[in-house]
Amino acid sequence: MKLDITNKIYNDPDAARAHLEEQLWPNGPVCPHCGSFNATALEGKAHRKGLYQCNEHECREQFSVTVGTVFERSKIGLHKWVLAAHLFAASKKGISSKQIQRMLGVTYKSAWFMTMRLREASKDKYASPIGGEGKIVESDETFVGGKKKNVHKGKPEPKKHAVHALVERGGEVRAKHVADVTAKTLREAIFTQASRKSEFHTDESLTYYWMGKEFAKHKTVNHSQDEYYKDGAGVQSAESFFAIMKRGITGSFHSVSEQHLQRYLDEFAFRWNNRSSLGIEDFERANQLVKGAAGRRLTYRGPDEAKDA
Numbered sequence: 001m002k003l004d005i006t007n008k009i010y011n012d013p014d015a016a017r018a019h020l021e022e023q024l025w026p027n028g029p030v031c032p033h034c035g036s037f038n039a040t041a042l043e044g045k046a047h048r049k050g051l052y053q054c055n056e057h058e059c060r061e062q063f064s065v066t067v068g069t070v071f072e073r074s075k076i077g078l079h080k081w082v083l084a085a086h087l088f089a090a091s092k093k094g095i096s097s098k099q100i101q102r103m104l105g106v107t108y109k110s111a112w113f114m115t116m117r118l119r120e121a122s123k124d125k126y127a128s129p130i131g132g133e134g135k136i137v138e139s140d141e142t143f144v145g146g147k148k149k150n151v152h153k154g155k156p157e158p159k160k161h162a163v164h165a166l167v168e169r170g171g172e173v174r175a176k177h178v179a180d181v182t183a184k185t186l187r188e189a190i191f192t193q194a195s196r197k198s199e200f201h202t203d204e205s206l207t208y209y210w211m212g213k214e215f216a217k218h219k220t221v222n223h224s225q226d227e228y229y230k231d232g233a234g235v236q237s238a239e240s241f242f243a244i245m246k247r248g249i250t251g252s253f254h255s256v257s258e259q260h261l262q263r264y265l266d267e268f269a270f271r272w273n274n275r276s277s278l279g280i281e282d283f284e285r286a287n288q289l290v291k292g293a294a295g296r297r298l299t300y301r302g303p304d305e306a307k308d309a
Ligand SMILES: [Zn+2]
Pocket: 031, 032, 033, 034, 035, 036, 054, 055, 056, 059, 060, 061
């Protein structure tokens, strides 16, 4: 589904609020303070739009759909948030704060905050282990950052940051920034995120030798010799994920600091796990992102002390 820029949810704050209510409250308004469905919309000029009153005697709090979400207390119109969520969800290589700034007519600081908050919303807080009986799970590592051409004379090459990915073939990815790629570090990432009943595919690195024995089956490929696909063994899904992630990071973001790397990985994993070939198109993916925004609010500051986001 193509982006219909004339859709009211991208142009009118009230329509955007109604859209958020539909996504976050499919069964009607829920009080974020006590969890009750017993609430009344506050109408009339005395109240701002979208305000509800909890009717529980011991609560009686007022609330709106944005309470506890990344959109709370934002001065940016909700329609701009909804549009930003769509652009974020639909851009395969990611969308930069500069692009958001241009397309939404907001300041760069606001755009930066929006993209950071959407990244937070894209994090799968309830990610379940992948793989299982009859499923293939690929494990691979790569490094991002540390471009030599950006190094001024005499300065050391910037640090490269290790990224580990577990991919269920034909399914979801779990991507993690790891301190190093030793067996000890990878072990934790692997066994907390993949079922041991899976068929485990890796390269021939010794790192994986003992871990491989804990899976139902272990198949290896030699990266350096064109051995791919032999015996169905391979880490091509993990390599595809890395390729998209790296193209995005260099193309849309130029570089990513170590501090924020995991957030970018969450962003790319979100789009991978909600991709078209799994039956999830742009509009639905954006709605998934909006749902992810419930209950998540960032508190950190940057690039300057932005107060207008
Ligand atoms: Zn309540």
